[in-house]
Amino acid sequence: MNTSVESIDCFETQSRNNNADTAPSTPSSSSDYITGEADDSSDSRGPIPCTLKSVENLLSVTKAMGEDDLQELINKCKQMVLESAECSEERKWLVRRLIELRLRAQEIRETSNANVLETCVILGHHFSPQKYYISTSGSVYCDHCSGGIWTMLQSWYMCNDCGFCCHLKCMTSICRVCVHVVASEAGGYTYTKDICPERGLSAQAYRCAECNTRITFKSGWIEPRLCDYTGLYYCQRCHWNSVAVIPARIIRNWDMEPRKVSRAAYQLLTLLQNKPVLMLDKLNQKLFSFIPDLSLIKRLREELQMMKQYLVICPEASTQGLPWKSGLRTHMLESSGNYSVKDLVDLENGILVDEIQIAYNAMKTHITETCRLCKARGHHCEICGNDEIIYPWDTTATMCQLCSTVYHRLCRSKRNHCCPKCLRIQQRQSTDIGAAITKNDNTDNCDSTA
Numbered sequence: 001m002n003t004s005v006e007s008i009d010c011f012e013t014q015s016r017n018n019n020a021d022t023a024p025s026t027p028s029s030s031s032d033y034i035t036g037e038a039d040d041s042s043d044s045r046g047p048i049p050c051t052l053k054s055v056e057n058l059l060s061v062t063k064a065m066g067e068d069d070l071q072e073l074i075n076k077c078k079q080m081v082l083e084s085a086e087c088s089e090e091r092k093w094l095v096r097r098l099i100e101l102r103l104r105a106q107e108i109r110e111t112s113n114a115n116v117l118e119t120c121v122i123l124g125h126h127f128s129p130q131k132y133y134i135s136t137s138g139s140v141y142c143d144h145c146s147g148g149i150w151t152m153l154q155s156w157y158m159c160n161d162c163g164f165c166c167h168l169k170c171m172t173s174i175c176r177v178c179v180h181v182v183a184s185e186a187g188g189y190t191y192t193k194d195i196c197p198e199r200g201l202s203a204q205a206y207r208c209a210e211c212n213t214r215i216t217f218k219s220g221w222i223e224p225r226l227c228d229y230t231g232l233y234y235c236q237r238c239h240w241n242s243v244a245v246i247p248a249r250i251i252r253n254w255d256m257e258p259r260k261v262s263r264a265a266y267q268l269l270t271l272l273q274n275k276p277v278l279m280l281d282k283l284n285q286k287l288f289s290f291i292p293d294l295s296l297i298k299r300l301r302e303e304l305q306m307m308k309q310y311l312v313i314c315p316e317a318s319t320q321g322l323p324w325k326s327g328l329r330t331h332m333l334e335s336s337g338n339y340s341v342k343d344l345v346d347l348e349n350g351i352l353v354d355e356i357q358i359a360y361n362a363m364k365t366h367i368t369e370t371c372r373l374c375k376a377r378g379h380h381c382e383i384c385g386n387d388e389i390i391y392p393w394d395t396t397a398t399m400c401q402l403c404s405t406v407y408h409r410l411c412r413s414k415r416n417h418c419c420p421k422c423l424r425i426q427q428r429q430s431t432d433i434g435a436a437i438t439k440n441d442n443t444d445n446c447d448s449t450a
Contacts, residue, residue: 049089059097070105077101106153120157122171124178125164127157143263144170146237162267175211176238179268190277191247197231208235210264228259229269242266245273247341251283254291256348269341276331276338293353300356301336303393307363308333310374314366317374322366328359367391379406382420 084091155168161180209232225239243258311317346352367374378389400419
């Protein structure tokens with residue numbers, strides 16, 4: 001009997017391989033095998049052996065059949081397979097028919113399920129159906145049971161926010177809250193700032209931190225796996241040995257080496273890797289002293305902020321798409337102090353420096369050479385009276401933080417860093433105040449005389 005069962009599995013595998021030779025490499029849907037007609041004719045079965053002509057109608061599927069009737073046919077076909085001779089044409093035909101019946105039964109179960117919704121919300125996940133969706137990124141696995149998903153044969157769902165994938169049958173059993181909700185509730189998409197805050201298995205009562213499965217070092221099947229981001233232990237279903245760069249290690253040690261994290265942590269880090277939520281000036285100011293490229297990026301971003309003030313009011317720059325369509329990441333133009341994890345990784349690889357330098361040169365060329373309007377908004381040093389046009393981002397220039405007037409750095413240092421324009425404004429304000437006081441005194445004297 002065991003030999004017969006193994007033969008069934010062998011013929012099923014051979015049948016799938018034969019179908020794969022004439023079809024795409026991904027599993028085909030059940031509608032590819034069953035036409036839905038009453039006679040259930042299918043080219044995948046090939047010619048029917050003469051000895052099975054009498055049972056052809058017995059194993060035929062009609063549209064009126066329900067799941068119970070179809071299961072009865074499957075049991076009959078399976079019994080015929082076991083009673084047929086090994087490696088015979090009859091067994092081959094019966095095995096192919098058995099596969100078709102099972103595919104039809106699965107299709108009926110999926111289409112008759114009244115609980116299947118187009119979109120549903122579970123634990124913050126916004127699940128959308130992905131039936132018959134062919135994944136271009138390789139195999140798809142269920143985040144709940146860690147089993148493979150036959151994308152063309154099974155109904156499965158994927159969260160639109162975090163990418164959580166699961167079988168239809170697993171949707172009612174998931175216990176992981178959507179990381180998009182977790183990140184939002186954490187207060188503005190923030191990271192854990194501690195490096196692997198491990199507490200130990202005893203603090204978790206020797207259970208998985210996510211699904212509460214009992215875990216121990218004694219058995220290899222339930223070996224606990226440490227997440228380097230959360231410092232907690234997980235079972236193999238909740239920890240797939242996925243690797244990710246840990247933000248706390250970057251901030252503290254400038255360590256870019258990917259480390260093993262749980263599935264929940266991996267989805268969270270993937271969600272936040274492009275979000276500029278790291279304020280390095282506040283988190284670790286010393287990094288700018290030890291990392292020369294980081295100090296260079298900070299200076300270039302500050303100068304880009306100055307250039308943006310010229311470009312946002314220039315009609316020609318708007319036509320050319322500057323500064324927003326310069327190929328630079330948007331948050332690089334919006335502020336000068338926030339970074340994302342991807343920014344820091346690209347900085348270590350040399351990608352970010354080249355990207356900012358290209359955008360910097362394009363904007364500077366437009367302001368100082370190409371556009372007459374932007375060039376006319378340049379400054380002359382009031383202290384030395386030189387005809388040289390200077391801009392706030394020039395290395396030889398400095399800008400007053402109060403009135404935004406630009407001077408030569410050397411000229412201003414000779415005036416003890418005093419701004420002549422600010423002095424004039426103060427004198428004018430003092431004169432206006434004195435005149436107002438005198439006017440009020442004269443008015444009071446007139447009133448008292450009267």
